[in-house]
Amino acid sequence: MRSYVTKMAGVTTLPPREEREAALAEAGYNVFNLDSENVFVDLLTDSGTGTMSDAQWAAMLEGDEAYAGSDSFDRLQAAVQDVMGFEQVVPTHQGRGAENVLYGTLVSEGDHVLNNTHFDTTRAHVAANGGVAVDCPVDSAESADEGNSFDGNFSVERAREHVDDVGADAVPVVVLTITNNSNAGQPVSVENTRAVREFADEIDATFVIDACRFAENAYFVREREGRSPSDGASDEAPSREPGYEDASIQAIAREQLGLADAVVMSGKKDGIANIGGFAAMRDPDLFEHCKQRAILYEGFPTYGGMAGRDLAALAVGLREAVELPYLEHRIGQVRELAGLLRDAEIPIVEPVGGHAVYVDAGAFFPAIPSTEFPGQALVCELYREGGVRAVELGSFAFPDTDRPEYVRLALPRRTYHREHIEHVAETVEAVFERRDEVSGYEIVDEPPIEELRHFSARLEPVAE
Known part of the structure; x- marks a missing residue:
């Protein structure tokens, strides 16, 4: 303990x-x-309000404040590659900066963006780019076969109904928020993530994971995925069929995030940092477009609105979070x-x-x-x-x-x-x-x- x-x-x-x-x-x-x-006790948010470790403070003292080619960025990039499996990283000052960089590149006037449940800034960024934010949460009946353990899941059925109404061409982006903050912080299963990946492929949409709390989500996958329907809502470790119980958090996170084309990340959550974030993606063309937008709104692509010391703290925090x-x-x-x-x-x-x-x-x-x-x-x-x-x-x-x-x-x-x-x-x-x-x-x-x-x-x- x-x-x-x-x-x-x-x-x-x-x-x-x-x-x-x-x-x-x-x-x-x-x-x-x-x-x-x-x-007296501030529970307004868990974003950027946590306490950093001594290892994070030590890393800050070694922060490289170079405008371009910062060694601190190299450390962050390596952490994102190791922990999350993405090699192309665009740093930003915080999560909403990452949303601006990515959704400002992907979303245009009249587009519809589907999400398990949009959070406030995500919804606002979609609207600011002329898009329509559409929520596709599951209800309890849809997740009953998992004992209501993954009520944060994305309803592919609802999403397909919406696509039938507006057409696939109107939906360039599908987003999965893990955990689902607007739906009581409920987790999303790996199985559901695979289903969303397949759905995004069907309609030729970019699949984005909002990974702010990816490590916490992986914890629930390790604990719950594979449990039987009779386990109910107990917070105690249930009996279950074999699943992810012997996997490491990092392995689960890489598997789940590996299904996405891109991620947006607020380092102020599961980066355990007081500031910072990033967007990461696999497509080289998308990466280049995001880098150029980041230069306009965030700063040079190797600091992205963060001080070198904050890049260094976030690099350590990502590893501690898993x-x-x-x-x-x-x-x-x-x-x-x-x-x-x-x-x-x-x-x-x-x-x-x-x-x-x-x-x-x-x-x-x-x-x-x-x-x-x-x-x-x-x-x-x-x-x-x-x-x-x-x-x-x-x-x-x-x-x-x-x-x-x-x-x-x-x-x-x-x-x-x-x-x-x-x-x-x-x-x-x-x-x-x-x-x-x-x-x-x-x-x-x-x-x-x-x-x-x-x-x-x-x-x-x-x-x-």
């Missing part, structure tokens, strides 16, 4: 309730607008929080995914309609009650998409301890006990890009 020794400590304090109330109102009841010093003991600890913390919430009878999405616990805010606040954003009401109450910052991933973040009313409690990597997890659970339980007293919210000011409104919109409580 892995544990960690603290070599550097930061201080977090819980502001008094009246200060939290004032800060929340000043932020327009949008926790993205809160100063971090006013947050270590089984690291993933056991990482996903173990998420399951620990889920267990505490389950014991308190909080409605959470199960089985639990890899990077977060998702609370079903619609079930939490059944009296608050989706038009009044029950998820955002829960986010505000968690901060008001215990200084916990979470994020809404429902009707506020994804307008006009008919998404479930989820609130994500995303755990940063190697950052918080048992007492923090207990505080979060106690905070959620305290809000649950007074849930009948909570009202919804309305938007009073929002930005012009609807797909990104949750980052900066301002709200007010609905007048009673």
